[in-house]
Amino acid sequence: MLIKLSGEALMGDRGYGLDPDFVSEVASEIRNAHQMGVQIALVVGGGNIFRGVSSSAVGMQRSRADQMGMLATVINGLALQSAMETLGVETVVQTALEMPKVTEAFQRDRAVAHLNENRVVIFVAGTGNPFFTTDTAAALRACEIDAEILLKATKVDGVYSADPVKDPAAQRYDRLTFTEVLAKDLKVMDLTAITLCRENALPIGVFSIYEKGALAAVLGGQPKATIIEEG
Ligand SMILES: Nc1ncnc2c1ncn2[C@@H]1O[C@H](COP(=O)(O)OP(=O)(O)OP(=O)(O)O)[C@@H](O)[C@H]1O
Numbered sequence: 001m002l003i004k005l006s007g008e009a010l011m012g013d014r015g016y017g018l019d020p021d022f023v024s025e026v027a028s029e030i031r032n033a034h035q036m037g038v039q040i041a042l043v044v045g046g047g048n049i050f051r052g053v054s055s056s057a058v059g060m061q062r063s064r065a066d067q068m069g070m071l072a073t074v075i076n077g078l079a080l081q082s083a084m085e086t087l088g089v090e091t092v093v094q095t096a097l098e099m100p101k102v103t104e105a106f107q108r109d110r111a112v113a114h115l116n117e118n119r120v121v122i123f124v125a126g127t128g129n130p131f132f133t134t135d136t137a138a139a140l141r142a143c144e145i146d147a148e149i150l151l152k153a154t155k156v157d158g159v160y161s162a163d164p165v166k167d168p169a170a171q172r173y174d175r176l177t178f179t180e181v182l183a184k185d186l187k188v189m190d191l192t193a194i195t196l197c198r199e200n201a202l203p204i205g206v207f208s209i210y211e212k213g214a215l216a217a218v219l220g221g222q223p224k225a226t227i228i229e230e231g
Pocket residue numbers: 005006007008009044045046047048134135153154155156158159160161162163164165186187188189
């Protein structure tokens with residue numbers, strides 16, 4: 001499986017950056033899932049540090065700002081690697097923007113080989129291209145490694161009829177089709193990511209990163225998640 005981890009959630013209660021205790025909790029949830037015998041790859045977001053479309057980027061050339069956003073995901077990935085290794089899980093970081101003194105470059109076959117060697121693979125720097133998001137990077141990498149499901153670990157416990165953070169009356173869905181997500185313009189993931197998953201018949205699960213055991217529950221077939229797949 002490929003898990004897209006919210007960057008923004010990694011800051012915990014802080015207004016910016018990383019909360020080491022929370023990163024450690026997330027790492028332990030992933031370790032528990034990995035111990036269930038599942039091959040796990042991760043894509044990490046960067047919203048806790050920098051987004052190319054944020055107010056901090058006003059006045060910057062968009063490609064430059066997006067490069068900064070992609071570098072933010074590298075910081076998050078390395079923090080997660082450190083937390084995973086502290087828990088004894090062998091982990092490899094592969095980056096879409098080459099930085100040989102820091103970590104390995106993305107290479108699909110090597111990533112699959114690492115997974116077969118029981119390592120958790122963390123993909124960072126998104127797709128390596130500006131004007132994309134880490135949701136799209138997650139969909140792309142999931143297709144490349146032939147993942148059976150893409151799980152989005154985010155700040156809400158599923159997909160709602162509207163953003164539940166802004167609209168308390170929003171209704172939660174247990175299941176949706178890709179066509180429904182697109183037709184209702186549900187914004188939990190960007191449309192490029194949804195379209196890529198639909199074209200490749202890759203199901204998506206959306207669940208809360210804050211809920212302990214939610215990841216293991218998805219694996220156990222009792223998901224506290226919204227599942228998006230073709231109808
Ligand atoms: N229809 C919807 N259902 C659920 N959440 C929605 C919906 N529309 C908007 N959202 C919002 O989308 C957010 C998740 O999107 P986003 O990818 O921007 O955040 P993220 O997972 O924290 O990623 P990042 O890694 O960029 O920090 C949720 O926290 C929620 O507030």
